[in-house]
Amino acid sequence: xxxxxxxxxxxxxxxxxxxxxxxxxxxxxxxxxxxxxxxxxxxxxxxxxxxxxxxxxxxxxxxxxxxxxxxxxxxxxxxxxxxxxxxxxxxxxxxxxxxxxxxxxxxxxxxxxxxxxxxxxxxxxxxxxxxxxxxxxxxxxxxxxxxxxxxxxxxxxxxxxxxxxxxxxxxxxxxxxxxxxxxxxxxxxxxxxxxxxxxxxxxxxxxxxxxxxxxxxxxxxxxxxxxxxxxxxxxxxxxxxxxxxxxxxxxxxxxxxxxxxxxxxxxxxxxxxxxxxxxxxxxxxxxxxxxxxxxxxx
Numbered sequence: 001x002x003x004x005x006x007x008x009x010x011x012x013x014x015x016x017x018x019x020x021x022x023x024x025x026x027x028x029x030x031x032x033x034x035x036x037x038x039x040x041x042x043x044x045x046x047x048x049x050x051x052x053x054x055x056x057x058x059x060x061x062x063x064x065x066x067x068x069x070x071x072x073x074x075x076x077x078x079x080x081x082x083x084x085x086x087x088x089x090x091x092x093x094x095x096x097x098x099x100x101x102x103x104x105x106x107x108x109x110x111x112x113x114x115x116x117x118x119x120x121x122x123x124x125x126x127x128x129x130x131x132x133x134x135x136x137x138x139x140x141x142x143x144x145x146x147x148x149x150x151x152x153x154x155x156x157x158x159x160x161x162x163x164x165x166x167x168x169x170x171x172x173x174x175x176x177x178x179x180x181x182x183x184x185x186x187x188x189x190x191x192x193x194x195x196x197x198x199x200x201x202x203x204x205x206x207x208x209x210x211x212x213x214x215x216x217x218x219x220x221x222x223x224x225x226x227x228x229x230x231x232x233x234x235x236x237x238x239x240x241x242x243x244x245x246x247x248x249x250x251x252x253x254x255x256x257x258x259x260x261x262x263x264x265x266x267x268x269x270x271x272x273x274x275x276x277x278x279x280x281x282x283x284x285x286x287x288x289x290x291x292x293x294x295x296x297x298x
Contacts, residue, residue: 032248032255035082036065037073039196040285041132041216044274045086047289048262049242052298056258069168070095078120083248088132090236092116092124092243094174101174101236105131108237121246125256126263127239130271134169134235135215135227136179139203143226150231151183154210163191164199164208174236176212182234200225216268218276240266265296 034050036042043065050061064082067073074096076082092112093099097119102108113124136151148154154161169175170193180187192208199211200219213220213227220227242259249256274292277283 031060031062032083032252033062033064033081035063035067035073035076035085037070037085038066038068039214040218040278041214041271041275042066042086043285044271044278044289045128045240047285048266048293049084049086049259051286051289051293052262053255053258055293055298056261057252057254059252059255059258077122077243077245080245080247082245084242084244086128086240087124087243088238088240089124089127090133090174090238091172092241093236095168095172098173101178101234103233103236105237105239109239109241112241116243117246123244123246123249125242125244125259127241128262128266129240129264130216130266130268131237131239132214132216132268132271133230133238134174134179135213135217135220136210136230137200137203137213137220137225137227138210140224140226142209143228148226148228150229151234152231154228155184158185158187161187161209162189162207163187164194164202164211165191166196166199166212167193169212174234179234182232216271216275218272218274218279221272222276222280240271261298265298 032053034046036046046063046065050063053059054061067076070091073082073085077085089108089112090101093108094101097112097115099111102111109124109127116122116124138148142148146157165176170191176191192202194202199213200217200223202208203211203225204223215227219225242262244255244259270292274288277288278285
C-alpha cells in the first residue's frame with residue numbers, strides 16, 4: 001500500500017510539473033482585438049486603427065465592432081476581451097467615471113487619462129484630432145420657418161414638440177435630464193427612446209421634432225437637418241481618443257508608436273465625410289478607410 005501510494009504521489013507530481021512547463025512554454029498572444037460601439041463612426045474608427053496598426057506594426061488585428069453602448073465596451077476592455085477602442089473624453093468622464101461635466105478640453109483629457117490609469121490600468125493615448133459632441137438636431141424647414149438656430153430658441157415651442165433620444169443619452173449624467181433643465185425645456189411627452197441608426201429617419205418622418213444626434217454625423221447635412229447651437233455650453237468636450245490596455249502595450253511595445261502616428265490626423269470635417277460615405281452613400285467602411293489613409297499618406 002505504501003509503494004502504491006508513493007507511486008500515485010509521484011504520478012501527481014510529474015503531472016503537475018508537465019502542466020507547469022506547458023504553461024511556461026505557451027506561446028504569447030500574437031494578435032490584438034479592437035472593438036467599437038454600436039454606430040457608424042465607431043465602426044469607421046475601429047477600422048482605421050486596425051488598418052493602420054496592421055500596416056505600421058505588422059500586428060494582426062481581430063475586429064469586434066457594433067458591440068453596444070459605452071459601458072458594455074468599457075467592461076469588455078477591462079475583462080481583456082478587447083485590447084483597444086476609441087472613446088470620447090466627455091463620455092469617459094461622465095458615463096464611466098461618473099464625474100460632473102467640465103468645460104475645459106485639456107482638463108477633461110488629463111483627468112480621464114489619470115483616472116483610467118489609476119482605476120482601470122488603461123492608457124488614454126493622444127487625441128485623434130476631432131471632437132464629437134452631442135447635437136440637438138431639428139428639421140431644416142422648422143429651423144427656417146420658426147427662426148431656430150440655438151437650443152434656447154426652442155423653449156417657447158417645446159411643449160408642442162416630441163423629442164427622440166438614444167438610451168444612453170436618456171440615462172447619462174450629461175444627457176437629457178440635465179440638458180432639459182439647463183435650457184428649461186418641457187416637452188409634450190417623455191422622450192422616445194430609439195436606436196441611433198433610426199433617429200434621423202424618425203425626425204424626417206415627423207415621428208419626433210428634435211433628436212439627440214452626434215455633431216459629426218454625415219446624415220445631418222445629407223437629410224437637410226440643422227444642429228442647434230449649444231448656446232449655454234451644456235455639453236463637455238468630447239475629444240476622440242484611443243484607449244488601450246496597459247498590458248497590451250507591454251506585450252506589443254511597437255503599438256505605442258503606431259497609435260501616435262494617428263494623433264491629430266482626423267479633423268471633424270474628415271470624420272463627417274467618412275460617416276457620410278458609409279451612411280448616405282452606403283460605401284463599405286473598410287474601403288472608405290483605406291482611401292482615407294491613402295489620401296493622408298498613412
